[in-house]
Amino acid sequence: MRCSLSVVLAVGAGLVAAAPHAHESRETHLRTRNIIDSTTIAGSYDFVIVGGGLAGLVLGARLSEDANHTVLVLEAGGNGDEYRERIDTPAYAYYESLWPTELNWAFTTTPQPNANNSVCPWPRGKVLGGSSAINGMYLNRPGEIEVNAWQDMLGDMDGAENWSWESMYAAMKKSETFSPPVDSSIQQEAAITYNPASHGSQGPIHMSYPGFTLPLVGAWSSAAINAGVDNTQDAYGGENWGAYVATSAINPANWTRSYSRSGYLDPLPPRRNYGVVANAQVTRILFNNTSGGNLTAYAVEYALNGGDAKLTVGVNKEVILAAGTVGSPTVLLYSGVGPKDVLDAAGVEVLSDLPGVGQHLQDHISVTVTWSSDAETAGTIYNDNSSEKNDPAFLSYVNSATAYVNSSLLFGNGVSGLQSNILGEIDQYIPNTSSDTGVISGYKAIYGTTANTILTSPIGLIELVIGLSTDGAIQIGANLQHPFSHGQISINSSNPLDYPVINPNYLNHPADVEILREGVKLARRLGETEPLASAMIKETWPGSDVQTDQEWEDWLRGEVFTEFHPSSTCAMLPLEQGGVVDANLRVYGLSNVRVADASVPPMSFSAHLMSSTYGLAEQASTIIRGFYNQPPPSTKHHNSTTNSTSSSNGRSSGNGNGTAILNTTNVPPTINDTSSTSTNSNAASSLNCWPLLMTVAFLYLTSRLLL
Known part of the structure; x- marks a missing residue:
């Protein structure tokens, strides 16, 4: 497939939109990438991560490195700006x-x-x-x-x-x-x-000593x-x-x-498959009846800004609890998963009697x-x-x-x-x-x-x-x-x-x-x-x-x-x-x-x-990426980081348009923005786009330097 001018213009428009206006500080701009407004939450995501704290942002950054997965992080607190x-x-x-x-x-x-x-x-x-x-x-x-x-x-x-x-x-x-x-x-x-041999040298978190x-x-x-x-x-x-x-x-x-x-969040380039929402407190996980004898989560319920109204977002693959030692068992308990005596006394319907929760x-x-x-x-x-x-x-x-x-x-x-x-x-x-x-x-x-x-x-x-x-x-x-x-x-x-x-x-x-x-x-x-x-x-x-x-x-x-x-x-x-x-x-x-x-x-x-x-x-x-990125047993795969597929919610996850290639210019070596290819034709399409995309990238970077 040839690279059409419309594709290049669309990519260019996205890059221009991503550039800060002259009155915006570069620092503020960098901080807000991938933090989305609650009104832009999609109907469902492959992974919904409960908690945008220490562990949740690690998981969000790493799982969204795979362009074939969509990831949402819901954090009860604010952004802290x-x-x-x-x-x-x-x-x-x-x-x-x-x-x-x-x-x-x-x-x-x-x-x-x-x-x-x-x-x-x-x-x-x-x-x-x-x-x-x-x-x-x-x-x-x-x-x-x-x-x-x-x-x-x-x-x-x-x-x-x-x-x-x-x-x-x-x-x-x-x-x-x-x-x-x-x-x-x-x-x-x-x-x-x-x-020095006992320490990491390329990770996102700096470990050092005070300057005094x-x-x-x-x-x-x-x-x-x-x-x-x-x-x-x-x-x-x-x-x-x-x-x-x-x-x-x-x-x-x-x-x-x-x-x-x-x-794990501020340095990331914009990722179309990743969103982080603040002031969204998860209240419950919602389950279907059973899958092989187990309950299956199909949605996560949350409340915005401490309000009583409840909203839901669909789950295509998994819910990952990263709400901490207090928050993670609490979400399970309010979802009906935990010791029967605790749930009965609290008036919560028991969906899964799991005595060890909490x-x-x-x-x-x-x-x-x-x-x-x-x-x-x-x-x-x-x-x-x-x-x-x-x-x-x-x-x-x-x-x-x-x-x-x-x-x-x-x-x-x-x-x-x-x-x-x-x-x-x-x-x-x-x-x-x-x-x-x-x-x-x-x-x-x-x-x-x-x-x-x-x-x-x-x-x-x-x-x-x-x-x-x-x-x-x-x-x-x-x-x-x-x-x-x-x-x-x-x-x-x-x-x-x-x-x-x-x-x-x-x-x-x-x-x-x-x-x-x-x-x-x-x-x-x-x-x-x-x-x-x-x-x-x-x-x-x-x-x-x-x-x-x-x-x-x-x-x-x-x-x-x-x-x-x-x-x-x-x-x-x-x-x-x-x-x-x-x-x-x-x-x-x-x-x-x-x-x-x-x-x-x-x-x-x-x-x-x-x-x-x-x-x-x-x-x-x-562990999670290894589980979902295993190649299908009967399919040949080309030399690529991940297997490109369409995400379960219907979004296209391939990057044949070259967007991910441009994004990688902003990625520090500590957090990867992996690209995935599924066919030689997709790869060829990226190559056909390359000269035009490089021109757009040059214009974009020039505009950034002038701001």
Whole structure:
């Protein structure tokens, strides 16, 4: 087929329409590509992704690389543009927090009986980019031992190999572009060590170090060693224990936050097969009766701008839940998929009795020791209102010195006795959130893995972190990493716009109290160890009145707070252990629904969850694309990235008109805009168009340069 002038003019018109007007900023234009107005949503899409947070935007970017698939992302929160300066500036995570804004879901827990009946705030991101837009930007990784323990829990399940350390290590690296400290003086002052081979170099998310540091950061590792904590030269290659300065999600080119939107959405060229809609809260998944005994999702219901009116969009292939540890089980529950007792009590019709939905909730909990100090901290500089306060390099500083401490340091020769007690108490402290035998079996499996594999390994049970963002004070926090206490996400209403019930069941198991007690005692010891000790004037909280084990335990029960790392509520486990998804991320009992976010790993990790969740989403997109891009068995295929077909909703997905070829000129190497060809005639058509298209491209690029 010849390339007609009308085709060239149409392509040219599209390019001109894509160019910003002179009064529009190039930055704003780049940010709004692929974010569409709700009025332009098509009737159906091949993939509907629920949640435009950290994982959802990874999935949207990767799945839409295949031109033969249409993809829609629905995000409950806004686009965040009105808060972009506060999002982009790393230090504003401390000084201009977004928690009080509409970018925070502002969840709270139920009263926690084992934590002095406290009701704890649970901030979660409600904006494009999700919690990656409002968090503290720690970008570190779990260890090889714990990731392989996850895989071992899957047994011989089909797809279990996707969740080995080797697979997740590669997926995490795929998401990253690592940069060493920009200045050797910063590296030396902060005692930063790194191994470039353990990091990714071509991914969408920047992982680096702040452009500013303090002598206290460098003192951290020395004091940790003097207090008996191992030091590590490379916490990213699988041995993640010991003291080090972690990388953060910071772009050193402009000292801005690197998050899911800035990495996986903003840089993309316009894609005709991809749309992202903000302020669209998914309320339910709608199902047909059965497909091979399973329910089949045919549409997703959503509400715009928090309104009561419900709209629907059709699903041609799959629904992918990426709404997070709170959101994903909540959508399943309101859709009638979950424990029968929960759904019955909430007045939701039971479509699929899946007892594990919302169960196995685990969270890192934190307590903090505080000292008064006259040493210079980031908080001191910020509150002085000097010119340095507005220096972008200074405003890139975030707390990132950390240490992961194992049971041997916490308990010495008492580890075996602790393990024996824990294993002997397994029946006594089963969570009362479910009486289902499968859920109980799953709890015992996670419990046993934690007691037998994690507890006796070098993996950290406690994370220690130093806080330097307060004027006149220094904090050292102790954070529990592998809780034996598990909770539940549930609902108590049939209105899907009502908030879920969050019960993390903090400190239900006495071992968590013991481990956290020893962790906070170590935090005190670290603050009293040189070279940190010389910066401390007086311990102001809890203070010298707290000395005995019982005093520590009484104190910490009233002080526990989330470290913002909830996980495991749609756990990947066998169905008979209360699992929600299989090793290919498919929800049991549903033929075309998957979950791909932090709710999937069945056990908590000794790391902040950003890196592992980026890796999980990358791995999920590889699994899904591999499934749908398998060549038909009897068809010959030419050398191309994907097989070009018409999408299920009737849209043409081939790119014989050359549009995708032009689009690739704007694509960074981190996110591909793959082109697909199905026949030699289509390829020839593209070649016939090439001279005219190059002319259009030249004119377009020239117009862009003149703006």
